[in-house]
Amino acid sequence: MRYLLTGSSGLLGSTFLTMSNHEVTCLSRAELDAGQGDRLPGIVAGHRPDAVINCAAHVQADQAEDDPAPAREANVQLPGRLAGICRDLQIPLVHFSSTGCYGNWKDGPYTEDDPLRPTTVHHTTKMEGERIVRETNADHLILRTGWLFGGRPEHKRNFVWQRLLEAADRATLTSDADQHGCPTLTDDVVAQTHHLLANGVRGTFNCVSAGAASRFDYVAKIVELFELPCRVVPGPAFARRAPVSPNETAVNHRLGSIGMDRMPDWVSALTRYRNEVCNWAEWKHLAGARGGSR
Template identity: 35%
Template sequence: MKILLTGVNGQVGYELLRCLQGLGEIVACDRARLDLANLDQVRDAVRAVRPALIVNAAAYTAVDRAESEPELALRINAQAPGVMALQARDIGATLVHFSTDYVFDGAKDGPYVEGDRPRPLNVYGETKMLGEQAIVSSGIPHLILRTGWVYGMRGHNFLRTMLRLAAERDEVRVVADQVGAPTWCRTVAQTTAHILAQAQVGGPAWWRKHRGLYHLSAQGETSWAGFAEAIMQESGSPCRVVPIGTADYPAQARRPVNSRLDSSRLMQRFCQLPDWREALALCMR
Protein backbone atom coordinates (compact mmCIF):
# COMPACT_ATOMS: atom_id res chain seq x y z
CA MET A 1 0.00 0.00 0.00
CA LYS A 2 1.27 3.45 -0.93
CA ILE A 3 0.60 6.09 1.75
CA LEU A 4 0.80 9.84 1.12
CA LEU A 5 1.60 11.52 4.45
CA THR A 6 1.51 15.30 4.78
CA GLY A 7 2.87 17.57 7.50
CA VAL A 8 5.75 15.31 8.52
CA ASN A 9 7.57 18.15 10.30
CA GLY A 10 4.59 18.83 12.56
CA GLN A 11 4.03 17.24 15.95
CA VAL A 12 1.60 14.54 14.83
CA GLY A 13 3.10 14.09 11.37
CA TYR A 14 6.58 13.51 12.79
CA GLU A 15 5.27 10.72 14.99
CA LEU A 16 3.08 9.28 12.23
CA LEU A 17 6.08 8.90 9.95
CA ARG A 18 7.53 6.49 12.51
CA CYS A 19 4.34 4.78 13.64
CA LEU A 20 3.10 4.01 10.12
CA GLN A 21 6.27 2.13 9.19
CA GLY A 22 5.41 -1.38 8.07
CA LEU A 23 1.93 -0.52 6.79
CA GLY A 24 3.16 0.34 3.32
CA GLU A 25 5.38 2.58 1.22
CA ILE A 26 5.23 6.04 2.79
CA VAL A 27 5.61 9.12 0.61
CA ALA A 28 6.43 11.70 3.28
CA CYS A 29 5.78 15.36 2.49
CA ASP A 30 6.81 18.41 4.45
CA ARG A 31 5.75 21.94 3.55
CA ALA A 32 8.65 22.36 1.13
CA ARG A 33 7.47 19.34 -0.87
CA LEU A 34 3.72 19.85 -0.50
CA ASP A 35 2.38 23.25 0.55
CA LEU A 36 -1.33 22.97 1.32
CA ALA A 37 -1.71 26.67 0.58
CA ASN A 38 -1.08 25.78 -3.08
CA LEU A 39 -4.19 23.90 -4.15
CA ASP A 40 -2.80 23.06 -7.60
CA GLN A 41 0.22 21.51 -5.92
CA VAL A 42 -2.05 19.44 -3.67
CA ARG A 43 -4.02 18.20 -6.68
CA ASP A 44 -0.90 17.40 -8.67
CA ALA A 45 0.77 15.57 -5.76
CA VAL A 46 -2.15 13.19 -5.27
CA ARG A 47 -2.33 12.51 -8.99
CA ALA A 48 1.42 11.89 -9.21
CA VAL A 49 1.72 9.62 -6.17
CA ARG A 50 -1.63 7.84 -6.66
CA PRO A 51 -1.70 6.59 -3.06
CA ALA A 52 -4.12 4.01 -1.70
CA LEU A 53 -4.29 6.08 1.50
CA ILE A 54 -3.81 9.77 2.25
CA VAL A 55 -3.00 10.73 5.84
CA ASN A 56 -3.31 14.49 6.19
CA ALA A 57 -1.47 15.69 9.29
CA ALA A 58 -0.76 19.16 7.90
CA ALA A 59 -2.78 22.14 9.08
CA TYR A 60 -2.74 25.85 9.79
CA THR A 61 -2.64 25.78 13.60
CA ALA A 62 -1.73 29.35 14.59
CA VAL A 63 -5.05 30.03 16.31
CA ASP A 64 -4.55 33.74 17.03
CA ARG A 65 -2.81 34.56 13.75
CA ALA A 66 -5.67 32.93 11.83
CA GLU A 67 -7.88 35.85 12.89
CA SER A 68 -5.80 38.13 10.65
CA GLU A 69 -5.09 35.49 7.96
CA PRO A 70 -8.52 33.92 7.43
CA GLU A 71 -8.05 33.28 3.70
CA LEU A 72 -4.79 31.40 4.23
CA ALA A 73 -6.27 29.37 7.10
CA LEU A 74 -9.29 28.56 4.93
CA ARG A 75 -7.13 27.40 2.05
CA ILE A 76 -4.97 25.10 4.20
CA ASN A 77 -7.57 23.78 6.65
CA ALA A 78 -10.66 23.54 4.44
CA GLN A 79 -10.00 23.84 0.72
CA ALA A 80 -6.87 21.66 0.62
CA PRO A 81 -8.52 18.71 2.42
CA GLY A 82 -11.46 19.14 0.04
CA VAL A 83 -9.11 18.87 -2.95
CA MET A 84 -7.48 15.78 -1.41
CA ALA A 85 -10.87 14.18 -0.93
CA LEU A 86 -11.98 14.80 -4.51
CA GLN A 87 -8.70 13.48 -5.88
CA ALA A 88 -8.95 10.46 -3.58
CA ARG A 89 -12.41 9.79 -4.99
CA ASP A 90 -11.02 9.85 -8.53
CA ILE A 91 -8.28 7.31 -7.81
CA GLY A 92 -10.19 5.14 -5.32
CA ALA A 93 -8.12 6.13 -2.27
CA THR A 94 -9.10 6.50 1.38
CA LEU A 95 -8.34 9.50 3.59
CA VAL A 96 -7.44 10.07 7.25
CA HIS A 97 -7.73 13.67 8.43
CA PHE A 98 -7.15 15.30 11.82
CA SER A 99 -9.46 17.93 13.27
CA THR A 100 -9.87 19.78 16.55
CA ASP A 101 -11.93 20.40 19.67
CA TYR A 102 -12.07 24.03 18.56
CA VAL A 103 -14.97 23.22 16.23
CA PHE A 104 -17.10 23.55 19.40
CA ASP A 105 -17.99 26.67 21.36
CA GLY A 106 -17.40 25.09 24.78
CA ALA A 107 -20.88 25.88 26.10
CA LYS A 108 -21.80 22.24 26.79
CA ASP A 109 -21.64 21.07 30.41
CA GLY A 110 -20.10 17.67 29.64
CA PRO A 111 -17.63 16.21 27.13
CA TYR A 112 -18.52 16.60 23.47
CA VAL A 113 -19.58 13.55 21.45
CA GLU A 114 -19.33 13.15 17.70
CA GLY A 115 -23.00 13.96 17.18
CA ASP A 116 -22.84 17.36 18.87
CA ARG A 117 -23.29 20.29 16.52
CA PRO A 118 -20.10 22.28 15.84
CA ARG A 119 -20.24 25.98 16.69
CA PRO A 120 -16.69 27.36 16.38
CA LEU A 121 -15.73 30.57 18.16
CA ASN A 122 -12.73 31.48 16.01
CA VAL A 123 -11.41 31.37 12.44
CA TYR A 124 -9.21 28.35 13.11
CA GLY A 125 -12.14 26.31 14.40
CA GLU A 126 -14.39 27.43 11.57
CA THR A 127 -11.88 26.46 8.88
CA LYS A 128 -11.31 23.06 10.48
CA MET A 129 -15.08 22.50 10.57
CA LEU A 130 -15.31 23.37 6.88
CA GLY A 131 -12.50 20.92 6.14
CA GLU A 132 -14.47 18.16 7.88
CA GLN A 133 -17.56 19.02 5.85
CA ALA A 134 -15.65 19.00 2.57
CA ILE A 135 -14.35 15.50 3.23
CA VAL A 136 -17.74 14.14 4.27
CA SER A 137 -19.48 15.67 1.23
CA SER A 138 -17.00 13.98 -1.13
CA GLY A 139 -18.46 10.61 -0.18
CA ILE A 140 -15.10 8.84 0.02
CA PRO A 141 -14.14 6.26 2.68
CA HIS A 142 -12.54 8.39 5.39
CA LEU A 143 -11.64 8.81 9.04
CA ILE A 144 -11.80 12.23 10.68
CA LEU A 145 -10.06 12.15 14.05
CA ARG A 146 -10.74 15.12 16.33
CA THR A 147 -8.20 15.76 19.03
CA GLY A 148 -7.11 18.71 21.16
CA TRP A 149 -4.48 20.21 23.45
CA VAL A 150 -1.78 18.34 21.53
CA TYR A 151 1.76 18.48 22.89
CA GLY A 152 5.11 16.78 22.49
CA MET A 153 8.84 17.24 22.98
CA ARG A 154 9.34 18.99 19.63
CA GLY A 155 7.69 21.85 17.78
CA HIS A 156 5.63 24.71 19.23
CA ASN A 157 3.31 23.56 22.01
CA PHE A 158 2.29 24.24 25.60
CA LEU A 159 4.68 21.71 27.15
CA ARG A 160 7.76 23.18 25.54
CA THR A 161 6.61 26.72 26.32
CA MET A 162 6.18 25.88 30.01
CA LEU A 163 9.60 24.21 30.19
CA ARG A 164 11.20 27.26 28.60
CA LEU A 165 9.42 29.70 30.92
CA ALA A 166 10.24 27.59 33.96
CA ALA A 167 13.93 27.96 33.14
CA GLU A 168 13.57 31.74 32.93
CA ARG A 169 11.10 32.66 35.69
CA ASP A 170 10.10 31.94 39.27
CA GLU A 171 6.40 31.84 38.40
CA VAL A 172 4.09 31.59 35.40
CA ARG A 173 0.52 32.85 35.06
CA VAL A 174 -1.69 30.27 33.35
CA VAL A 175 -5.39 30.19 32.49
CA ALA A 176 -7.37 28.02 34.91
CA ASP A 177 -10.94 28.32 33.59
CA GLN A 178 -10.54 26.38 30.33
CA VAL A 179 -10.81 22.60 30.65
CA GLY A 180 -9.66 19.80 28.37
CA ALA A 181 -7.38 16.77 28.12
CA PRO A 182 -3.74 17.26 27.12
CA THR A 183 -3.01 14.68 24.42
CA TRP A 184 0.50 13.52 23.54
CA CYS A 185 1.15 13.64 19.80
CA ARG A 186 2.57 10.10 19.98
CA THR A 187 -0.74 8.89 21.43
CA VAL A 188 -2.49 10.35 18.38
CA ALA A 189 -0.01 8.74 15.97
CA GLN A 190 0.09 5.33 17.64
CA THR A 191 -3.69 5.15 17.86
CA THR A 192 -4.01 6.13 14.21
CA ALA A 193 -1.50 3.47 13.18
CA HIS A 194 -3.33 0.86 15.26
CA ILE A 195 -6.63 1.71 13.59
CA LEU A 196 -5.08 1.66 10.11
CA ALA A 197 -3.52 -1.73 10.77
CA GLN A 198 -7.02 -3.04 11.45
CA ALA A 199 -8.28 -1.32 8.30
CA GLN A 200 -5.55 -2.93 6.23
CA VAL A 201 -6.64 -6.37 7.38
CA GLY A 202 -10.35 -5.62 6.94
CA GLY A 203 -10.13 -4.06 3.49
CA PRO A 204 -13.07 -2.27 1.83
CA ALA A 205 -15.60 -3.95 4.15
CA TRP A 206 -13.81 -2.40 7.15
CA TRP A 207 -14.08 1.07 5.66
CA ARG A 208 -17.75 0.63 4.89
CA LYS A 209 -18.38 -0.35 8.52
CA HIS A 210 -16.08 2.03 10.39
CA ARG A 211 -15.68 5.13 8.23
CA GLY A 212 -16.61 8.47 9.77
CA LEU A 213 -15.84 10.82 12.62
CA TYR A 214 -14.17 9.89 15.92
CA HIS A 215 -12.89 11.78 18.94
CA LEU A 216 -9.31 10.89 19.88
CA SER A 217 -8.36 12.46 23.19
CA ALA A 218 -6.46 11.38 26.27
CA GLN A 219 -8.64 10.36 29.19
CA GLY A 220 -9.29 12.54 32.22
CA GLU A 221 -9.38 16.31 32.29
CA THR A 222 -7.59 19.34 33.67
CA SER A 223 -7.16 23.06 33.10
CA TRP A 224 -4.22 24.73 31.40
CA ALA A 225 -3.02 25.69 34.88
CA GLY A 226 -3.38 22.08 36.02
CA PHE A 227 -1.43 20.95 32.97
CA ALA A 228 1.30 23.46 33.80
CA GLU A 229 1.48 22.26 37.41
CA ALA A 230 1.86 18.66 36.23
CA ILE A 231 4.67 19.71 33.90
CA MET A 232 6.50 21.43 36.75
CA GLN A 233 6.10 18.36 38.95
CA GLU A 234 7.31 15.95 36.27
CA SER A 235 10.30 18.14 35.42
CA GLY A 236 11.19 18.85 39.05
CA SER A 237 10.98 22.60 38.48
CA PRO A 238 10.38 24.91 41.46
CA CYS A 239 8.57 27.37 39.18
CA ARG A 240 5.19 28.31 40.68
CA VAL A 241 2.01 28.26 38.62
CA VAL A 242 -0.37 31.18 39.29
CA PRO A 243 -3.93 30.41 38.08
CA ILE A 244 -5.63 33.25 36.20
CA GLY A 245 -8.89 33.69 34.29
CA THR A 246 -9.30 33.82 30.52
CA ALA A 247 -10.18 37.50 30.85
CA ASP A 248 -6.75 38.11 32.40
CA TYR A 249 -4.99 36.67 29.35
CA PRO A 250 -6.27 38.58 26.30
CA ALA A 251 -5.86 36.87 22.95
CA GLN A 252 -6.97 37.63 19.39
CA ALA A 253 -9.04 34.45 19.11
CA ARG A 254 -11.74 33.31 21.53
CA ARG A 255 -11.22 29.86 23.04
CA PRO A 256 -13.88 27.40 24.27
CA VAL A 257 -13.94 27.04 28.05
CA ASN A 258 -14.87 23.37 27.63
CA SER A 259 -12.63 21.41 25.25
CA ARG A 260 -13.43 17.95 26.61
CA LEU A 261 -13.97 15.28 23.96
CA ASP A 262 -15.73 11.99 24.67
CA SER A 263 -13.62 9.27 23.01
CA SER A 264 -15.89 6.36 23.99
CA ARG A 265 -16.86 5.60 20.41
CA LEU A 266 -13.25 5.19 19.30
CA MET A 267 -12.31 3.11 22.34
CA GLN A 268 -15.30 0.80 21.97
CA ARG A 269 -14.43 0.10 18.35
CA PHE A 270 -10.65 0.14 18.22
CA CYS A 271 -8.46 0.52 21.30
CA GLN A 272 -8.09 2.16 24.72
CA LEU A 273 -6.60 5.61 25.24
CA PRO A 274 -4.28 6.56 28.14
CA ASP A 275 -4.92 8.94 31.00
CA TRP A 276 -3.42 12.34 30.20
CA ARG A 277 -1.20 12.38 33.28
CA GLU A 278 0.28 8.94 32.58
CA ALA A 279 0.98 9.93 28.99
CA LEU A 280 2.66 13.17 30.10
CA ALA A 281 4.96 11.29 32.46
CA LEU A 282 5.91 8.87 29.69
CA CYS A 283 6.49 11.70 27.21
CA MET A 284 8.79 13.56 29.59
CA ARG A 285 10.75 10.42 30.45
Protein backbone atom coordinates in the same frame (compact mmCIF):
# COMPACT_ATOMS: atom_id res chain seq x y z
CA MET B 1 1.14 0.02 3.64
CA ARG B 2 2.49 3.06 1.85
CA TYR B 3 1.34 6.39 3.31
CA LEU B 4 1.60 9.83 1.76
CA LEU B 5 1.94 12.42 4.54
CA THR B 6 1.31 16.16 4.52
CA GLY B 7 2.39 18.53 7.31
CA SER B 8 5.43 16.38 8.14
CA SER B 9 7.33 19.32 9.70
CA GLY B 10 4.58 19.85 12.31
CA LEU B 11 4.02 18.36 15.74
CA LEU B 12 1.73 15.53 14.64
CA GLY B 13 3.14 14.99 11.14
CA SER B 14 6.68 14.59 12.45
CA THR B 15 5.43 11.90 14.86
CA PHE B 16 3.89 9.98 11.95
CA LEU B 17 7.34 10.05 10.36
CA THR B 18 9.23 8.82 13.42
CA MET B 19 6.68 6.27 14.67
CA SER B 20 5.65 4.35 11.61
CA ASN B 21 6.43 0.74 10.76
CA HIS B 22 5.09 1.53 7.32
CA GLU B 23 6.57 3.27 4.31
CA VAL B 24 5.85 6.99 4.69
CA THR B 25 6.53 9.50 1.92
CA CYS B 26 6.19 13.21 2.60
CA LEU B 27 4.29 15.52 0.33
CA SER B 28 6.17 18.77 0.81
CA ARG B 29 4.51 22.11 1.23
CA ALA B 30 6.14 23.17 -2.06
CA GLU B 31 4.54 20.19 -3.84
CA LEU B 32 1.17 21.08 -2.31
CA ASP B 33 1.59 24.72 -3.41
CA ALA B 34 2.79 23.66 -6.85
CA GLY B 35 -0.25 21.43 -7.08
CA GLN B 36 -2.69 24.30 -6.65
CA GLY B 37 -3.56 24.05 -10.31
CA ASP B 38 -4.19 20.74 -11.95
CA ARG B 39 -0.95 19.07 -10.98
CA LEU B 40 -1.73 17.80 -7.46
CA PRO B 41 -3.69 14.69 -8.57
CA GLY B 42 -0.74 13.57 -10.71
CA ILE B 43 1.74 14.30 -7.92
CA VAL B 44 -0.30 12.26 -5.41
CA ALA B 45 -0.94 9.39 -7.83
CA GLY B 46 2.78 9.33 -8.70
CA HIS B 47 3.58 8.34 -5.12
CA ARG B 48 1.19 5.35 -5.43
CA PRO B 49 -0.02 5.65 -1.80
CA ASP B 50 -2.38 3.23 -0.06
CA ALA B 51 -3.68 6.18 2.01
CA VAL B 52 -3.08 9.91 2.43
CA ILE B 53 -2.55 11.25 5.97
CA ASN B 54 -3.25 14.98 6.12
CA CYS B 55 -1.51 16.69 9.05
CA ALA B 56 -1.16 20.01 7.21
CA ALA B 57 -3.17 22.80 8.79
CA HIS B 58 -3.21 26.50 9.50
CA VAL B 59 -3.24 26.57 13.30
CA GLN B 60 -2.70 30.25 14.18
CA ALA B 61 -6.14 30.99 15.64
CA ASP B 62 -5.40 34.65 16.42
CA GLN B 63 -4.08 35.33 12.92
CA ALA B 64 -7.13 33.67 11.40
CA GLU B 65 -9.44 36.16 13.15
CA ASP B 66 -7.79 39.03 11.24
CA ASP B 67 -6.99 37.23 7.99
CA PRO B 68 -9.14 34.13 7.38
CA ALA B 69 -7.94 33.45 3.81
CA PRO B 70 -4.78 31.42 4.64
CA ALA B 71 -6.74 29.42 7.24
CA ARG B 72 -9.45 28.63 4.66
CA GLU B 73 -6.87 27.61 2.09
CA ALA B 74 -5.08 25.16 4.43
CA ASN B 75 -8.04 23.95 6.49
CA VAL B 76 -10.84 23.80 3.91
CA GLN B 77 -9.60 23.98 0.31
CA LEU B 78 -6.57 21.73 0.79
CA PRO B 79 -8.46 18.86 2.50
CA GLY B 80 -11.19 19.27 -0.11
CA ARG B 81 -8.67 18.81 -2.92
CA LEU B 82 -7.02 15.86 -1.16
CA ALA B 83 -10.42 14.23 -0.55
CA GLY B 84 -11.32 14.53 -4.24
CA ILE B 85 -8.01 12.97 -5.24
CA CYS B 86 -8.39 10.14 -2.69
CA ARG B 87 -11.92 9.46 -3.92
CA ASP B 88 -10.71 9.24 -7.53
CA LEU B 89 -7.80 6.97 -6.52
CA GLN B 90 -10.13 4.95 -4.24
CA ILE B 91 -7.83 5.26 -1.25
CA PRO B 92 -8.68 6.59 2.25
CA LEU B 93 -7.89 10.08 3.50
CA VAL B 94 -6.99 10.50 7.15
CA HIS B 95 -7.76 14.05 8.25
CA PHE B 96 -7.40 15.76 11.64
CA SER B 97 -9.86 18.17 13.18
CA SER B 98 -10.27 19.76 16.58
CA THR B 99 -12.43 19.26 19.65
CA GLY B 100 -12.46 23.09 19.73
CA CYS B 101 -15.03 22.87 16.91
CA TYR B 102 -17.72 21.95 19.44
CA GLY B 103 -17.64 25.50 20.79
CA ASN B 104 -18.80 26.73 24.16
CA TRP B 105 -22.28 25.55 25.05
CA LYS B 106 -21.84 22.58 27.37
CA ASP B 107 -20.49 22.08 30.89
CA GLY B 108 -19.08 18.58 30.44
CA PRO B 109 -17.00 16.89 27.73
CA TYR B 110 -18.35 16.85 24.17
CA THR B 111 -19.20 13.64 22.33
CA GLU B 112 -19.54 13.11 18.60
CA ASP B 113 -23.35 13.33 18.96
CA ASP B 114 -23.01 17.00 19.94
CA PRO B 115 -23.43 19.68 17.27
CA LEU B 116 -20.43 21.77 16.23
CA ARG B 117 -20.82 25.45 17.13
CA PRO B 118 -17.32 26.89 16.71
CA THR B 119 -16.54 30.22 18.37
CA THR B 120 -13.46 31.17 16.31
CA VAL B 121 -12.60 31.60 12.64
CA HIS B 122 -9.95 28.89 13.04
CA HIS B 123 -12.43 26.34 14.38
CA THR B 124 -15.00 27.35 11.77
CA THR B 125 -12.48 26.51 9.05
CA LYS B 126 -11.69 23.19 10.75
CA MET B 127 -15.42 22.37 10.84
CA GLU B 128 -15.78 23.30 7.15
CA GLY B 129 -12.72 21.15 6.37
CA GLU B 130 -14.41 18.14 7.97
CA ARG B 131 -17.60 18.81 6.02
CA ILE B 132 -15.88 19.08 2.67
CA VAL B 133 -14.07 15.78 3.28
CA ARG B 134 -17.35 14.04 4.15
CA GLU B 135 -19.27 15.64 1.28
CA THR B 136 -16.64 14.65 -1.27
CA ASN B 137 -17.59 11.04 -0.56
CA ALA B 138 -13.99 10.05 -0.13
CA ASP B 139 -13.27 7.03 2.01
CA HIS B 140 -12.27 8.97 5.14
CA LEU B 141 -11.17 8.83 8.75
CA ILE B 142 -11.56 12.17 10.55
CA LEU B 143 -10.08 12.38 14.05
CA ARG B 144 -10.94 15.34 16.27
CA THR B 145 -8.08 15.89 18.65
CA GLY B 146 -6.98 18.66 20.99
CA TRP B 147 -4.25 20.10 23.21
CA LEU B 148 -1.57 18.07 21.43
CA PHE B 149 1.83 17.70 23.02
CA GLY B 150 4.92 15.85 21.87
CA GLY B 151 7.65 16.43 19.33
CA ARG B 152 11.11 17.91 19.78
CA PRO B 153 12.36 21.24 21.16
CA GLU B 154 12.58 22.68 17.64
CA HIS B 155 8.80 22.43 17.21
CA LYS B 156 7.53 25.91 17.98
CA ARG B 157 4.20 24.47 19.18
CA ASN B 158 5.82 22.07 21.66
CA PHE B 159 3.71 23.12 24.67
CA VAL B 160 5.59 21.04 27.24
CA TRP B 161 9.02 22.22 26.14
CA GLN B 162 7.92 25.87 26.11
CA ARG B 163 6.62 25.54 29.68
CA LEU B 164 9.90 23.87 30.74
CA LEU B 165 11.86 26.79 29.32
CA GLU B 166 9.62 29.23 31.20
CA ALA B 167 9.69 27.23 34.44
CA ALA B 168 13.47 26.95 34.28
CA ASP B 169 13.71 30.71 34.05
CA ARG B 170 11.19 31.83 36.69
CA ALA B 171 10.30 31.26 40.31
CA THR B 172 6.55 31.42 39.58
CA LEU B 173 4.43 30.54 36.57
CA THR B 174 0.84 31.70 36.15
CA SER B 175 -1.64 29.54 34.29
CA ASP B 176 -5.33 29.74 33.45
CA ALA B 177 -7.53 27.56 35.67
CA ASP B 178 -10.69 28.29 33.63
CA GLN B 179 -9.54 26.88 30.27
CA HIS B 180 -10.14 23.12 30.02
CA GLY B 181 -9.03 20.48 27.54
CA CYS B 182 -7.60 16.99 27.19
CA PRO B 183 -3.79 17.08 26.89
CA THR B 184 -3.05 14.46 24.22
CA LEU B 185 0.30 12.95 23.22
CA THR B 186 0.99 12.88 19.47
CA ASP B 187 2.47 9.35 19.79
CA ASP B 188 -0.89 8.10 21.08
CA VAL B 189 -2.80 9.74 18.21
CA VAL B 190 -0.43 8.12 15.70
CA ALA B 191 -0.76 4.68 17.33
CA GLN B 192 -4.56 5.06 17.45
CA THR B 193 -4.65 6.11 13.78
CA HIS B 194 -2.60 3.08 12.69
CA HIS B 195 -4.87 0.81 14.74
CA LEU B 196 -7.99 2.25 13.06
CA LEU B 197 -6.50 2.03 9.57
CA ALA B 198 -5.36 -1.55 10.15
CA ASN B 199 -8.92 -2.44 11.13
CA GLY B 200 -10.55 -0.61 8.21
CA VAL B 201 -12.41 1.82 10.50
CA ARG B 202 -13.89 4.87 8.77
CA GLY B 203 -15.91 7.86 9.95
CA THR B 204 -15.56 10.83 12.31
CA PHE B 205 -14.29 10.28 15.86
CA ASN B 206 -13.03 12.19 18.87
CA CYS B 207 -9.45 11.15 19.57
CA VAL B 208 -8.13 12.60 22.83
CA SER B 209 -6.53 11.32 26.02
CA ALA B 210 -8.86 10.23 28.79
CA GLY B 211 -9.51 12.78 31.52
CA ALA B 212 -9.67 16.54 31.41
CA ALA B 213 -7.45 19.24 32.86
CA SER B 214 -7.35 22.97 33.19
CA ARG B 215 -4.31 24.74 31.77
CA PHE B 216 -3.30 25.29 35.39
CA ASP B 217 -3.58 21.53 36.22
CA TYR B 218 -1.61 20.71 33.08
CA VAL B 219 1.23 23.18 33.67
CA ALA B 220 1.40 22.26 37.37
CA LYS B 221 1.70 18.56 36.42
CA ILE B 222 4.48 19.33 33.91
CA VAL B 223 6.47 21.24 36.55
CA GLU B 224 5.84 18.49 39.14
CA LEU B 225 6.87 15.62 36.85
CA PHE B 226 10.07 17.40 35.83
CA GLU B 227 10.75 18.37 39.46
CA LEU B 228 11.49 21.98 38.63
CA PRO B 229 11.75 24.40 41.55
CA CYS B 230 9.00 26.66 40.24
CA ARG B 231 5.62 27.47 41.77
CA VAL B 232 2.57 27.33 39.49
CA VAL B 233 -0.36 29.53 40.46
CA PRO B 234 -3.79 30.00 38.88
CA GLY B 235 -3.97 33.26 37.02
CA PRO B 236 -5.79 35.23 34.36
CA ALA B 237 -6.44 33.83 30.89
CA PHE B 238 -3.77 34.38 28.28
CA ALA B 239 -5.03 37.39 26.28
CA ARG B 240 -5.87 36.40 22.71
CA ARG B 241 -7.88 37.77 19.83
CA ALA B 242 -9.55 34.45 19.02
CA PRO B 243 -12.47 33.74 21.39
CA VAL B 244 -11.40 30.13 22.01
CA SER B 245 -13.94 28.13 24.01
CA PRO B 246 -12.97 27.61 27.67
CA ASN B 247 -14.24 24.03 27.27
CA GLU B 248 -12.38 21.98 24.65
CA THR B 249 -12.85 18.73 26.58
CA ALA B 250 -14.18 15.64 24.85
CA VAL B 251 -14.57 11.91 25.29
CA ASN B 252 -13.94 9.22 22.68
CA HIS B 253 -17.51 8.02 22.76
CA ARG B 254 -17.55 6.51 19.25
CA LEU B 255 -14.15 4.82 19.55
CA GLY B 256 -15.34 3.32 22.83
CA SER B 257 -18.63 2.13 21.33
CA ILE B 258 -16.78 0.05 18.71
CA GLY B 259 -14.20 -1.22 21.22
CA MET B 260 -11.36 0.69 19.54
CA ASP B 261 -10.41 3.35 22.09
CA ARG B 262 -6.71 2.92 22.84
CA MET B 263 -6.09 6.41 24.17
CA PRO B 264 -4.54 6.46 27.66
CA ASP B 265 -5.22 9.00 30.41
CA TRP B 266 -3.37 12.29 30.01
CA VAL B 267 -1.23 11.98 33.15
CA SER B 268 0.21 8.61 32.12
CA ALA B 269 0.81 9.98 28.59
CA LEU B 270 2.58 13.03 30.03
CA THR B 271 4.67 10.77 32.28
CA ARG B 272 5.77 8.70 29.25
CA TYR B 273 6.69 11.87 27.38
CA ARG B 274 8.60 13.13 30.43
CA ASN B 275 10.67 9.92 30.40
CA GLU B 276 11.51 10.54 26.74
CA VAL B 277 12.37 14.23 27.27
CA CYS B 278 14.65 13.35 30.20
CA ASN B 279 16.93 11.58 27.71
CA TRP B 280 17.32 14.64 25.51
CA ALA B 281 20.60 16.55 25.57
CA GLU B 282 18.55 19.77 25.52
CA TRP B 283 16.77 18.77 28.75
CA LYS B 284 19.99 17.69 30.46
CA HIS B 285 21.45 21.07 29.65
CA LEU B 286 18.36 22.90 30.96
CA ALA B 287 18.05 20.77 34.10
CA GLY B 288 21.75 21.18 34.82
CA ALA B 289 21.30 24.94 34.77
CA ARG B 290 18.11 24.98 36.91
CA GLY B 291 17.97 21.76 38.93
CA GLY B 292 15.10 19.77 37.41
CA SER B 293 14.94 15.95 37.43
CA ARG B 294 17.63 14.23 35.34
